[in-house]
Amino acid sequence: MTARPAPLDDGMIEALRSIVGDNRLSTSASVLEQHGKDESYHAAHAPDVVVFAHSTEEVRDIVKVCAESKVPIIPYGVGTSLEGHVAALHGGVCIDLSEMNEILRVNAEDMDVVVQPGVTRIQLNEHLRDTGLFFPIDPGADASLGGMTSTRASGTNAVRYGTMRENVLALTVVLADGRVIRTARRARKSAAGYDLTRLFVGAEGTLGVITEVTVRLYGIPEAISSAVVSFPTLKGAVDSAITTIQCGIPIARVELLDEVQMDAVNKFSDLDYPVQPTLFLEFHGSEAGVKEQVETVGGICTDFGGGDFQWATKTEDRNKLWKARHDTGYAAAALKPGCGFWATDVCVPISRLTECILETKKDIEASNLTAPIVGHVGDGNFHLVILVDPDKPDDTAAAERLNERMVMRALAMEGTCTGEHGVGYGKIDFLVAEHGEAMSVMRTLKRSLDPDNIMNPGKILHV
Amino acid sequence: MTARPAPLDDGMIEALRSIVGDNRLSTSASVLEQHGKDESYHAAHAPDVVVFAHSTEEVRDIVKVCAESKVPIIPYGVGTSLEGHVAALHGGVCIDLSEMNEILRVNAEDMDVVVQPGVTRIQLNEHLRDTGLFFPIDPGADASLGGMTSTRASGTNAVRYGTMRENVLALTVVLADGRVIRTARRARKSAAGYDLTRLFVGAEGTLGVITEVTVRLYGIPEAISSAVVSFPTLKGAVDSAITTIQCGIPIARVELLDEVQMDAVNKFSDLDYPVQPTLFLEFHGSEAGVKEQVETVGGICTDFGGGDFQWATKTEDRNKLWKARHDTGYAAAALKPGCGFWATDVCVPISRLTECILETKKDIEASNLTAPIVGHVGDGNFHLVILVDPDKPDDTAAAERLNERMVMRALAMEGTCTGEHGVGYGKIDFLVAEHGEAMSVMRTLKRSLDPDNIMNPGKILHV
Numbered sequence: 001m002t003a004r005p006a007p008l009d010d011g012m013i014e015a016l017r018s019i020v021g022d023n024r025l026s027t028s029a030s031v032l033e034q035h036g037k038d039e040s041y042h043a044a045h046a047p048d049v050v051v052f053a054h055s056t057e058e059v060r061d062i063v064k065v066c067a068e069s070k071v072p073i074i075p076y077g078v079g080t081s082l083e084g085h086v087a088a089l090h091g092g093v094c095i096d097l098s099e100m101n102e103i104l105r106v107n108a109e110d111m112d113v114v115v116q117p118g119v120t121r122i123q124l125n126e127h128l129r130d131t132g133l134f135f136p137i138d139p140g141a142d143a144s145l146g147g148m149t150s151t152r153a154s155g156t157n158a159v160r161y162g163t164m165r166e167n168v169l170a171l172t173v174v175l176a177d178g179r180v181i182r183t184a185r186r187a188r189k190s191a192a193g194y195d196l197t198r199l200f201v202g203a204e205g206t207l208g209v210i211t212e213v214t215v216r217l218y219g220i221p222e223a224i225s226s227a228v229v230s231f232p233t234l235k236g237a238v239d240s241a242i243t244t245i246q247c248g249i250p251i252a253r254v255e256l257l258d259e260v261q262m263d264a265v266n267k268f269s270d271l272d273y274p275v276q277p278t279l280f281l282e283f284h285g286s287e288a289g290v291k292e293q294v295e296t297v298g299g300i301c302t303d304f305g306g307g308d309f310q311w312a313t314k315t316e317d318r319n320k321l322w323k324a325r326h327d328t329g330y331a332a333a334a335l336k337p338g339c340g341f342w343a344t345d346v347c348v349p350i351s352r353l354t355e356c357i358l359e360t361k362k363d364i365e366a367s368n369l370t371a372p373i374v375g376h377v378g379d380g381n382f383h384l385v386i387l388v389d390p391d392k393p394d395d396t397a398a399a400e401r402l403n404e405r406m407v408m409r410a411l412a413m414e415g416t417c418t419g420e421h422g423v424g425y426g427k428i429d430f431l432v433a434e435h436g437e438a439m440s441v442m443r444t445l446k447r448s449l450d451p452d453n454i455m456n457p458g459k460i461l462h463v
Numbered sequence: 464m465t466a467r468p469a470p471l472d473d474g475m476i477e478a479l480r481s482i483v484g485d486n487r488l489s490t491s492a493s494v495l496e497q498h499g500k501d502e503s504y505h506a507a508h509a510p511d512v513v514v515f516a517h518s519t520e521e522v523r524d525i526v527k528v529c530a531e532s533k534v535p536i537i538p539y540g541v542g543t544s545l546e547g548h549v550a551a552l553h554g555g556v557c558i559d560l561s562e563m564n565e566i567l568r569v570n571a572e573d574m575d576v577v578v579q580p581g582v583t584r585i586q587l588n589e590h591l592r593d594t595g596l597f598f599p600i601d602p603g604a605d606a607s608l609g610g611m612t613s614t615r616a617s618g619t620n621a622v623r624y625g626t627m628r629e630n631v632l633a634l635t636v637v638l639a640d641g642r643v644i645r646t647a648r649r650a651r652k653s654a655a656g657y658d659l660t661r662l663f664v665g666a667e668g669t670l671g672v673i674t675e676v677t678v679r680l681y682g683i684p685e686a687i688s689s690a691v692v693s694f695p696t697l698k699g700a701v702d703s704a705i706t707t708i709q710c711g712i713p714i715a716r717v718e719l720l721d722e723v724q725m726d727a728v729n730k731f732s733d734l735d736y737p738v739q740p741t742l743f744l745e746f747h748g749s750e751a752g753v754k755e756q757v758e759t760v761g762g763i764c765t766d767f768g769g770g771d772f773q774w775a776t777k778t779e780d781r782n783k784l785w786k787a788r789h790d791t792g793y794a795a796a797a798l799k800p801g802c803g804f805w806a807t808d809v810c811v812p813i814s815r816l817t818e819c820i821l822e823t824k825k826d827i828e829a830s831n832l833t834a835p836i837v838g839h840v841g842d843g844n845f846h847l848v849i850l851v852d853p854d855k856p857d858d859t860a861a862a863e864r865l866n867e868r869m870v871m872r873a874l875a876m877e878g879t880c881t882g883e884h885g886v887g888y889g890k891i892d893f894l895v896a897e898h899g900e901a902m903s904v905m906r907t908l909k910r911s912l913d914p915d916n917i918m919n920p921g922k923i924l925h926v
Contacts, residue, residue: 109709109814152654163652165661166629181901187810188842189626190879191615191665193886193894193923194905198628198661202654219711246572248682250713289752347650351572379651416653423656431656438644441912442657448911449904460656 007091008048008071015065016051016093024052024099035076035086035094039141039329041342041388042084042426047074047094054099056172056180056211063209064178066093070452075205077118077147080139082343083424085151085204089458095209097146103127104212111217112169112186117146117210133217136161139420140326145213151422152202156325159245159378160252160284161218163420168201172212176450186214199445204422205456207449221284225294226253226318227309229301230276234258234361234373236304237277238354241377243300245350249293253282254378258361260335261328261372261385268331269324274307279377280325281309282318325374332372332385339370339387339395344403346410347381347419356413357382360406367398381419408433423460431461470554471511471534478528479514479556487515487562498539498549498557502604502792504805504851505547505889510537510557517562519635519643519674526672527641529556533915538668540581540607544614545806546887548667552921558672560609566590567675574680575632575649580609580673596680599624602883603789608676614885615665619788622708622841623715623747624681626883631664635675639913649677662908667885668919670912684747688757689716689781690772692764693739697721697824697836699767700740701817704840706763708813712756716745717841721824723798724791724835724848731794732787737770742840743788744772745781788837795835795848802833802850802858807866809873810844810882819876820845823869830861844882871896886923894924 017025026032027049037044053059066073072092079086088094101118108131115124122142124135137148139155147153149171154163161167170184183196200207231237241254256279257265263275281297283290298309312321324331333341348356357373364371364384375382386402388395407417407430417430432439439461446453446463453463480488489495490512500507516522529536535555542549551557564581571594578587585605587598600611602618610616612634617626624630633647646659663670694700704717719742720728726738744760746753761772775784787794796804811819820836827834827847838845847869849862870880870893880893895902902924909916909926916926 107812107814109705110812111709112812152652152658154652154654158652162629165652165658166625175904179900179903181904182899183901185874185879185897186812186877187844187873187879187882188813189615189617189621189628189810189844189882191617191808191881191883191885192879192890192897193665193902194670194908195615195628195658195661195665196901196904198658199908202656202658207657219709221711242572246574246682248684286755288755292749292751345654347652349570349573349575349649350651351570381650381652410650411648414649416648416650416655418654419650419652420654422654427655434648434655436645437642438646438659439656440642441638441644441659444911445657445662445908448907 019061026050038081040082045087047088048091050094052096059174075209077144080141080143082421083426085424114214146210154420156253167216170214173208175208223287223290226282226312229306230274234277240301240304252284255280256375256377258373264331336387342386344384345421348413348415350380352413482524489513501544503545508550510551511554513557515559522637538672540610543604543606545884546889548887577677617883619716630679633677636671638671686750686753689745689775692769693737697740703764703767715747718743719838719840721836727794799850805849807847808884811876811878813843815876
């Protein structure tokens with residue numbers, strides 16, 4: 001690992017200033033501090049300077065200046081990552097891409113859109129409103145498309161529409177030496193050489209800076225219905241979700257919240273659902289198709305002890321429901337004022353999901369921590385929101401144990417240490433446990449494309 | 464490019480023999496010749512020796528022997544590729560993987576399966592018959608799963624189920640230096656580092672030898688219906704397919720055959736469809752869902768001048784229909800006895816598909832060649848089956864011009880030079896036109912993982 005270089009010299013700051021001008025370069029303490037931290041529990045590391053880029057050409061020129069002096073580059077979207085992805089572990093230049101937020105081209109007939117990386121998912125969907133199309137990937141936070149690409153984000157809709165892996169068609173990327181490439185054309189499929197698009201999706205800025213993203217869009221379904229269903233047991237809720245998937249129901253969302261999380265959600269979002277393990281469901285399709293899905297899933301839930309569906313059919317009610325789902329972290333944190341939250345993340349083959357969740361629940365109970373469970377259970381993916389009192393070192397140690405046991409259990413079940421949050425610097429060691437010899441291939445790729453280790457160094461892997 | 468090395472010396476042959484034994488190594492002329500040729504029009508190049516591997520460990524040991532002497536390695540499945548992928552351009556060792564054809568583990572609850580690379584798609588689906596599951600990717604040929612992975616195959620069902628890119632969950636790969644890696648776990652999604660799986664999907668054996676493949680499976684739909692519908696114009700047929708996709712109909716197959724191809728199919732497969740531009744359709748879903756899809760698509764086809772649907776609902780009739788579709792190449796070839804066929808392949812954004820096909824049709828008419836059009840039009844992907852008389856150099860030259868114009872037109876429309884056949888050595892020059900600067904990244908990746916250029920050299924790129 002490269003040692004932290006000396007703070008940037010004046011010549012370099014001047015070189016950057018000559019690219020972006022006075023108003024888009026900052027060394028103010030508050031700006032630096034804000035850019036060194038994401039929404040995770042990981043320690044912040046401020047960069048030496050933040051530049052706000054407005055174009056691919058500016059990013060290219062900034063990268064060239066950094067490359068010449070071998071200074072680290074950290075791409076920054078809106079800072080909603082969860083494993084310390086934006087921390088400037090070795091100082092350097094943070095390239096803030098949030099002002100590159102133009103929607104460049106909506107290709108409605110091809111159902112795709114080309115955007116700058118700072119466009120957020122809510123901004124994109126508001127822009128698309130009149131086209132009858134939408135962008136489904138929804139990690140909860142109003143993340144930037146560049147950031148979502150870099151972390152291979154997914155979230156509540158992935159069970160039906162896939163993740164960023166399946167939905168990115170092409171990227172423009174500035175490489176570590178300032179070369180600019182486009183990874184693919186706009187055709188829906190291609191067998192034309194190595195899949196460079198997928199190489200940069202999930203690379204967390206360690207191989208290049210993404211400056212343009214082309215993603216797939218989908219027609220807004222004719223009918224959308226959301227429902228909430230409570231279960232007397234956690235097992236019943238998880239088994240219902242698994243069975244739904246195994247029956248091939250094209251459900252759009254199937255989200256688990258355990259009873260601890262439901263208690264938190266009720267209090268935080270002013271709702272009054274039963275304080276029981278619960279599934280939040282959403283169905284997309286034609287009127288008849290949705291009706292059919294609802295009947296089948298209703299039957300499955302009843303078989304596993306679920307209660308009646310409580311419907312949210314009006315757009316307004318649906319939005320309230322999913323806002324409550326997205327606020328689970330904040331809701332959980334509000335259970336214990338003063339506590340921060342650790343969001344964990346594993347994903348296992350669905351046949352192992354019930355066992356994985358129930359064993360994890362036992363760990364939580366043995367830990368004396370408050371740690372609600374939430375999950376995109378249709379994908380086999382779940383999280384704990386572990387509440388940690390920053391003033392209690394015991395809490396931190398217990399949270400670390402809980403997280404580690406959960407990851408190791410997932411790996412033992414042929415699962416992954418992260419379904420969607422990514423690696424950042426929080427999960428580097430687990431990555432080795434997961435991939436073994438394959439890590440040497442990742443290191444080879446990293447060294448070949450970034451020989452001086454200037455692109456977001458210290459993330460995903462040690463080189 | 465490396466010059467062709469001297470034929471393998473006796474010591475090396477002995478080293479290989481010590482790995483696979485006497486019976487699984489061949490230097491007989493007919494075996495060598497058969498392994499140097501795929502189903503394409505590209506010139507054959509025989510390897511110096513063929514070894515029939517039975518395990519990952521054997522492949523590893525064979526690769527190590529070759530690596531030591533820097534001898535080329537060409538992985539071979541069942542030889543159904545279409546761009547010269549298996550030609551031993553620089554001689555070397557062909558590793559025939561067709562005897563590694565065990566289905567290792569059906570994980571029915573997780574809807575995935577682990578197979579050896581020599582398993583073919585028909586073999587897999589026969590094996591799965593009693594599970595209620597199926598593997599949808601269907602390139603026409605009864606290709607091996609290893610080969611389909613290596614060429615990023617897709618075919619008729621991709622419009623609904625995706626391509627090999629979306630359906631491979633994990634791979635075991637022997638690298639150029641004999642290291643063995645597993646690219647991922649069995650979880651449906653993961654954000655754990657670089658997407659090594661997608662790096663090897665479509666790499667055509669140039670980065671390693673695939674020795675195990677884990678793919679997704681799907682529940683056999685409750686209802687399946689196939690239909691054929693004829694159109695007075697090519698434009699009407701293509702526009703119907705495009706509109707179907709733009710309306711978000713989850714159609715399982717939507718295949719175009721122009722009137723020349725229909726004439727060939729009728730003659731070859733003993734059918735009597737109208738000799739008109741035609742769509743072959745298939746609908747998957749619940750009984751009600753299929754009915755609804757059929758009504759919508761029926762309406763669309765009528766709007767564009769289509770005739771009545773001719774149904775094939777019985778499994779037997781459906782199989783006959785799709786066999787006829789898969790035999791289009793042979794059917795076309797039978798139009799002109801003595802001719803071989805060139806299968807071309809481009810893919811464009813669907814908004815440009817009609818224009819691309821109609822312009823190409825004009826080129827065909829101007830060329831004096833017989834070249835039926837077939838296509839997976841729901842993906843924007845189509846082929847010509849150009850009939851070429853090997854004794855007429857003019858035919859070959861005209862076919863080359865036709866192919867080149869078609870590819871360049873697709874590129875000008877933001878499309879790709881190959882939607883599914885891959886690059887092999889037939890499309891290397893077009894790849895440069897398509898990717899520009901990004902080719903340098905592909906070369907960097909290739910050199911970093913295969914510094915001596917022993918893995919299927921001369922395919923995808925020149926290093």
